[in-house]
Amino acid sequence: MKDLLAALTALALSLLLTAALIPLLKRVGARQNILSYVTAHRDKQGTPTMGGIAFFLAASLAALLFARRDKPFFVALAMGAAYLFVGFLDDLLKSLRGKNLGLRAYQKLLFQLAVALLAGIYCCREGLTVLRIPYTTFSADIGWWMLPLSVLVFLATTNAVNLTDGLDGLAGSVAAVSLLFLGLLIRLQGGEGTLAFALAGALAGFLVFNVNRASLFMGDTGSLSLGGFLAALALLSGNALVLPLVGVPFVLSCITVIMQVIYYKAKGKRIFLMAPIHHHFQMKGYTEAKIAYGYALLSAAAGATLLLPFLS
Numbered sequence: 001m002k003d004l005l006a007a008l009t010a011l012a013l014s015l016l017l018t019a020a021l022i023p024l025l026k027r028v029g030a031r032q033n034i035l036s037y038v039t040a041h042r043d044k045q046g047t048p049t050m051g052g053i054a055f056f057l058a059a060s061l062a063a064l065l066f067a068r069r070d071k072p073f074f075v076a077l078a079m080g081a082a083y084l085f086v087g088f089l090d091d092l093l094k095s096l097r098g099k100n101l102g103l104r105a106y107q108k109l110l111f112q113l114a115v116a117l118l119a120g121i122y123c124c125r126e127g128l129t130v131l132r133i134p135y136t137t138f139s140a141d142i143g144w145w146m147l148p149l150s151v152l153v154f155l156a157t158t159n160a161v162n163l164t165d166g167l168d169g170l171a172g173s174v175a176a177v178s179l180l181f182l183g184l185l186i187r188l189q190g191g192e193g194t195l196a197f198a199l200a201g202a203l204a205g206f207l208v209f210n211v212n213r214a215s216l217f218m219g220d221t222g223s224l225s226l227g228g229f230l231a232a233l234a235l236l237s238g239n240a241l242v243l244p245l246v247g248v249p250f251v252l253s254c255i256t257v258i259m260q261v262i263y264y265k266a267k268g269k270r271i272f273l274m275a276p277i278h279h280h281f282q283m284k285g286y287t288e289a290k291i292a293y294g295y296a297l298l299s300a301a302a303g304a305t306l307l308l309p310f311l312s
Contacts, residue, residue, distance in 0.1 A: 002066045003183065006194050007201030010055075010062035014205025017054040022209065022216050025050060030095050047214060050091050051206060052222020056084050059195070059202035067194035072128070076195055076232040079119055083158055083228030086111045087220035102220070112155055115228070120150030123235060132189070132238045134245060135309055139238060146235075153240050158227030160250035163257060163276050164295075165223040167288040168212035170278060173296040175226045176203035178247045181303025182230070185246075186237045188310040196233050199226075212288040246303045249295040252277055 025031075025048035060077060067073055090102035123129060129146040132139045142149065165171035176199075183196030203226075209216045218226075234243045244251050253276035260275035272280040281291050 003187065003194050003197040006062045006066040006198040007204075009065060010058045010198040010201035011205045013058035013061055014055050014202040015208060017058050018051060018206050018209050018216060021051065021054045022048055025216070030091070047217055049095070049217040049219035050088065050221045051210065051216040052084060052087065052218040052220075052225050055199070055202035055206040055218070055222065056080065056225055058205065059198040062201065063195045063198040067198070068192050070192075071126070072236045073192065073195060075119070075122055076229065076236055079115060079154075079232035080225050080229040082115045083112070084221055084225035087222065087224035090224075091219040091221050109155075112158055112224075113151065116151040116154035116231075117147070119154060119232060119235065120147035123147075123150060128236055128238070130238045131240060132242075134239075134242050134306060137309070149240060150231075150235055153235055153243065154228065154231045156254070157231040157234075157243060157247070157250070158224050160247070160254045161227035161230070162220060162223040163253040164250050164278070165218060165220075166276060167278055167282065167291055168214040169207055169210050169288070169292040170295060171223055171226065172203050172207050172210050172218060173292050174247065174249045174299050175230065176200045176207065177296050177299040177303060178230060178250075179203070179233075181246050181300070181306060182233060182239065182242065184303075185239060185242065185306055186233070188307065189237070189239075191237050193233075193237075195229075199229055211292070242306060245306060246299065248302045249299055256280075 030050050031046045031048055060080075063073070063077070086103070086108060090108065093102040123146045124144050129141050129143050130139050131142050131146075131149075161171055161175060164174060179196045179200040183193035183200065186193035186196065206216075206218070206222075210218065230243060230247065234240050256272060256277040257275045259271055263269065263271050273283040274280055278291050278295070282288065
């Protein structure tokens, strides 16, 4: 019951906070600058960004009201806040400069690496080193191997969500579904999933303003924060191996970019019209709404399979 209350509270708060944030962001000039070569998105130039602030606050407040406020909860909250901070700095610099150039890639990477190392050290020191095997009842204590795994999971997840945030409602809808099924899985395992449900509810409220045509973007403020939350919740619950499954659209974004770069350097040709692959689908004529729906459906199907062992 408390998970449902957390989700509904976060939903209501997100609707209110997002509606209030849009005019404020317009007044301070926090607007998105569209890259010149993304011609299909020219009409989105100047759309307010940094919307991730709204769903972060909504989810955090709701979770503080209903979640078990133990040490892992506050660590997960801190991880999400840390990545929100670096995303906010990136968005702020882009806005101040009036072009799509915020923090340098190495600056963001160093910050992400530092946070990931801290998360890994915490897991190792607190004995949170058990790794569950998806679709089975098996688990293994990997000890200090959790440290490099933490770095891999945080860097991969935050950048994968960031890459997927390229169409209206895409990253938000996939993240909402991923968090919903991750929360259900954690609950079925006997853990605390309230923060995941609160985030899913907050994203549902945010998507009212973010689906095509979006009146507000989440920005790196939102996408990096979501990646941080997903990584933290998965690691702290022992479900790091679940992330590529419940977040399979995020994996597709990373893989297709890597494939495109490698093939272009080797052959001088492109595999996709544009990478990540959601831009390829858009250039093929699919609407942003259809792509976002398809991605969310794919994530839901993958997430549902993870629950099957508990329902038989």
